[in-house]
Amino acid sequence: MTAIGYTTSVPSPARATRAVARRATxxxxxxxxxxxxxxxAALPAxxxxxxxxxxxGAALASRDAGAAAGSFSTVxxxxxxTLWSIAEEVAPGHDPRDVVDGIVRLNGxxxxxxxxxxxxxxxxxYDSDH
Known part of the structure; x- marks a missing residue:
């Protein structure tokens, strides 16, 4: 009679881990x-x-009444x-930089x-000096 041997091969846990690591991409x-x-990623920005x-734009628009009628004159x-020449003409006794700043602010x-x-x-x- 001939004997046939049958063996099962079970991989060691270390070998199984390496095999899984090789398969992971x-x-x-x-x-x-x-x-x-x-x-x-850019969606929140x-x-x-x-x-x-x-x-x-909503911050710029307001329903304020504006400046009172007697608080300014027009030129x-x-x-x-230029604003500088106008400032020197309407307020010769004041610093033109301050006058230009006032005109810019008042007119927006x-x-x-x-x-x-x-x-x-x-x-x-400033107009009162003129």
């Missing part, structure tokens, strides 16, 4: 996956910026006039550039 993102991840842009800008100007024919309000505190 790194996460690989496709180009589309990277784009989706970038959009998701996009939302905050959108809210600031859409809601930022029409002539060709070649974005810059110190003025156009010929533009009407400017002059604070009454």
């Amino acid at each position: 790194r996460l690989r993102l496709t180009v589309r996956g990277r784009r989706v991840l970038a959009v998701l 996009i939302i905050a910026l959108s809210a600031a842009v859409l809601g930022g 029409t800008v002539a060709p070649g006039d 100007l974005d810059s110190v550039l003025v156009q010929s024919g533009q009407n400017l309000a002059i604070p009454a505190a």
Whole structure:
């Protein structure tokens, strides 16, 4: 009679762990996956910026009555006039920098550039010297 031997091979726990580690692969993102991840990462900044842009104008608009009628006079800008020259003309006894600042604030100007024919309000505190 012939004897046939039968043995089972059970891998050791260390060998099984190495085999699983070899099979585990790194996460690989496709180009589309990277784009989706970038959009998701930037989404809070996009939302905050959108809210600031859409809601930022509300802070500028107000329903205040504005300056009282007697608190200023008006001057029409002539060709070649600047805020500095107007300030020196309407308030010769004051520092022109302060007068220009008062005119800019009262008129809500974005810059110190003025156009010929533009009407400017002059604070009454400076116009009284004229």
